[in-house]
Amino acid sequence: xxxxxxxxxGIAVVLLSxxxxxxxxxxxxxxxxxxxxxxxxMSANPxxxxxxxxxxxxxxxxxxxxxLGGGGGGCGCN
Amino acid sequence: MSLLPxxxxxxxxxxxxxxALAALATPLLASxxxxxxxxxxxxxxxxxxxxxxxxxxxVLVRKKMAEKYAISANYYQDMITSASIDVEVSGASEYxxxxxxxxxxxxxxxxxxxxxxxxTNSEENDYEAKTTSFGISQDLFGDLTTITMGFSRGEDVVGxxxxxxxEQDIDRWSYRVGVAQILTxxxxxxxxxxxxxxxxxxxxxxxxxRYFSPTDDRLFxxxxxxxxxxxxSNAVALNGRYFLPYRAAVYGGYRFFTDTWGIRADTFEVGYxxxxxxQWTLEARVRYxxxxxxxxxxxxxxxxxxxxxLARDKELSTFNSVAFxxxxxxxxAQSGWRFVKKGSLNLFYDxxxxxxxxFRDARFSLLxxxxxxxxxxxxxxxxxxxxNVVQAFVSIWF
Amino acid sequence: xSSSKWIRVAAACGALIVSxxxxxxxxxxxxxxxxxxxxxxxxxxxxxxxxxxxxxxASWCGPCRTEMxxxxxxxxxxxxxxxxxxxxxxxxxxxxxxxxxxxxxVSFPVLFDRDSKVSKLYDVSAMPSTVxxxxxxxxxxxHRGYKAGDEGEYLNQIRALLKE
Numbered sequence: 050x051x052x053x054x055x056x057x058x059g060i061a062v063v064l065l066s067x068x069x070x071x072x073x074x075x076x077x078x079x080x081x082x083x084x085x086x087x088x089x090x091m092s093a094n095p096x097x098x099x100x101x102x103x104x105x106x107x108x109x110x111x112x113x114x115x116x117l118g119g120g121g122g123g124c125g126c127n
Numbered sequence: 128m129s130l131l132p133x134x135x136x137x138x139x140x141x142x143x144x145x146x147a148l149a150a151l152a153t154p155l156l157a158s159x160x161x162x163x164x165x166x167x168x169x170x171x172x173x174x175x176x177x178x179x180x181x182x183x184x185x186v187l188v189r190k191k192m193a194e195k196y197a198i199s200a201n202y203y204q205d206m207i208t209s210a211s212i213d214v215e216v217s218g219a220s221e222y223x224x225x226x227x228x229x230x231x232x233x234x235x236x237x238x239x240x241x242x243x244x245x246x247t248n249s250e251e252n253d254y255e256a257k258t259t260s261f262g263i264s265q266d267l268f269g270d271l272t273t274i275t276m277g278f279s280r281g282e283d284v285v286g287x288x289x290x291x292x293x294e295q296d297i298d299r300w301s302y303r304v305g306v307a308q309i310l311t312x313x314x315x316x317x318x319x320x321x322x323x324x325x326x327x328x329x330x331x332x333x334x335x336x337r338y339f340s341p342t343d344d345r346l347f348x349x350x351x352x353x354x355x356x357x358x359x360s361n362a363v364a365l366n367g368r369y370f371l372p373y374r375a376a377v378y379g380g381y382r383f384f385t386d387t388w389g390i391r392a393d394t395f396e397v398g399y400x401x402x403x404x405x406q407w408t409l410e411a412r413v414r415y416x417x418x419x420x421x422x423x424x425x426x427x428x429x430x431x432x433x434x435x436x437l438a439r440d441k442e443l444s445t446f447n448s449v450a451f452x453x454x455x456x457x458x459x460a461q462s463g464w465r466f467v468k469k470g471s472l473n474l475f476y477d478x479x480x481x482x483x484x485x486f487r488d489a490r491f492s493l494l495x496x497x498x499x500x501x502x503x504x505x506x507x508x509x510x511x512x513x514x515n516v517v518q519a520f521v522s523i524w525f
Numbered sequence: 526x527s528s529s530k531w532i533r534v535a536a537a538c539g540a541l542i543v544s545x546x547x548x549x550x551x552x553x554x555x556x557x558x559x560x561x562x563x564x565x566x567x568x569x570x571x572x573x574x575x576x577x578x579x580x581x582x583a584s585w586c587g588p589c590r591t592e593m594x595x596x597x598x599x600x601x602x603x604x605x606x607x608x609x610x611x612x613x614x615x616x617x618x619x620x621x622x623x624x625x626x627x628x629x630x631v632s633f634p635v636l637f638d639r640d641s642k643v644s645k646l647y648d649v650s651a652m653p654s655t656v657x658x659x660x661x662x663x664x665x666x667x668h669r670g671y672k673a674g675d676e677g678e679y680l681n682q683i684r685a686l687l688k689e
């Protein structure tokens with residue numbers, strides 16, 4: 050079951066990555082308009098040492114797990 | 128009422144197992160294009176609730192080289208003193224334990240792609256967990272979209288401190304994929320999916336289920352739990368963050384979880400971040416968690432070996448929890464001081480209230496039957512408790 | 526007739542695409558006027574006859590901050606030879622930039638593009654962006670982003686343009 054799901058996930062990601070070839074979509078938020086997004090208060094995980102500890106506190110006492118990751122946003126520089 | 132050998136501490140096995148899982152789900156940090164800044168953090172953590180106190184340090188350092196490579200290392204320790212309800216119900220006495228965890232991470236940035244590799248090792252006297260993960264993060268569409276994917280592999284060795292010959296394994300695989308999308312100048316959203324599979328000895332060698340005593344149905348008898356040897360879970364989470372024009376942020380998220388054990392859980396979270404003046408940042412957050420019990424879970428069974436799999440782990444029961452958090456951060460050395468670019472002092476406090484709908488406080492039926500508080504087995508009040516979680520940490524960027 | 530028109534259009538587009546990919550072009554730098562940090566108004570035309578390195582930056586952009594001390598060095602070294610660094614800060618609210626400049630002072634003019642007028646004019650597609658303008662006012666080189674080591678290329682291009 051896992052392998053089937055993982056395979057579908059993998060294909061989805063490869064397709065999505067392939068979309069980067071269609072790089073002609075004009076970004077509607079320009080690189081010079083990212084002041085708010087680059088602000089540290091907009092970071093999803095500003096203190097990883099604390100974030101991973103709290104994730105652990107909850108995961109150790111609950112049945113649910115996973116889908117905690119994230120990234121993206123930020124200054125979009127380079 | 129019979130007990131398991133009462134020297135055996137009834138441990139929160141899942142904490143230790145899940146420790147490795149937290150490493151599995153190590154959140155990938157910045158988007159590709161720029162590696163996060165060098166920093167070092169030292170944290171003191173303390174959890175107190177339900178008769179359990181867990182405290183200890185955590186130290187994290189990360190350093191990049193040539194803006195292309197980054198290395199990070201973490202040492203984390205739990206010092207546990209536990210007289211939890213499970214320990215009390217089994218008749219065991221309070222126990223003390225220590226868990227040490229080491230992590231090492233490597234990152235490589237190339238253009239708009241970041242590759243990362245992570246290894247975590249967690250050890251205590253009767254449990255060892257090793258996890259290796261690999262992940263990729265890719266920026267697309269003018270850096271408005273970030274795709275992340277990751278794969279983890281874990282290997283645990285489960286021991287039993289009262290039986291040196293006892294040794295069982297758990298194998299774990301995790302696959303995750305995520306998309307972060309900038310919607311406007313002020314809004315970023317993300318969608319994450321994760322599938323995790325465990326195989327092996329998945330229960331706690333110290334934990335028991337209970338069934339009505341055949342001689343007196345006001346009392347119960349304990350017997351060792353029997354779990355399935357596999358578990359596959361799926362989780363999907365949606366998150367969003369919005370920048371308020373007067374410089375503050377509001378965020379929220381929802382996660383949906385199901386697994387092959389019949390557990391279904393919903394997690395809701397809402398938070399607010401408010402900077403004050405130049406140096407202070409305050410944060411408030413509410414998290415609501417709700418879960419349905421596993422198929423083979425029951426607070427009390429009618430008779431021994433009533434079904435193939437039997438569990439009484441309250442983590443698999445029907446319950447909900449509400450967590451309130453307030454936090455304050457103070458930034459110092461903002462103009463730099465020697466090699467320090469800036470630093471912060473942080474204090475976070477969480478209050479978590481757990482409320483169980485089908486896990487009863489079995490201590491009430493352990494009381495003498497002439498005690499005014501005595502309740503027959505299966506009619507004890509449902510268990511609930513509150514926990515205080517404190518984090519105090521200092522961070523420096525260099 | 527229409528096919529030759531299409532061919533010309535296609536050729537022009539192709540040239541634009543190729544030149545934007547390669548990062549070198551020979552089109553006239555659009556002129557603009559912006560308020561400067563010193564309090565006065567500065568126009569690009571004032572720099573005619575000089576080699577100009579136009580650097581679009583923001584205080585929230587890590588690579589931009591890393592680059593600034595190097596840009597200051599370049600300005601100091603070559604400004605007597607007919608070169609000027611011109612910084613264009615793209616922030617709508619310049620408070621943070623001004624505070625940062627107090628800690629990391631620079632001697633070249635820093636202009637404030639609060640409305641993103643000039644950023645749009647130059648089609649800024651990365652942060653930071655650096656545009657080299659020759660003595661005649663043509664855009665000659667375009668750099669997107671900053672990575673350690675880029676300053677070597679900057680110096681070569683400044684020297685090449687100064688020789689003209």
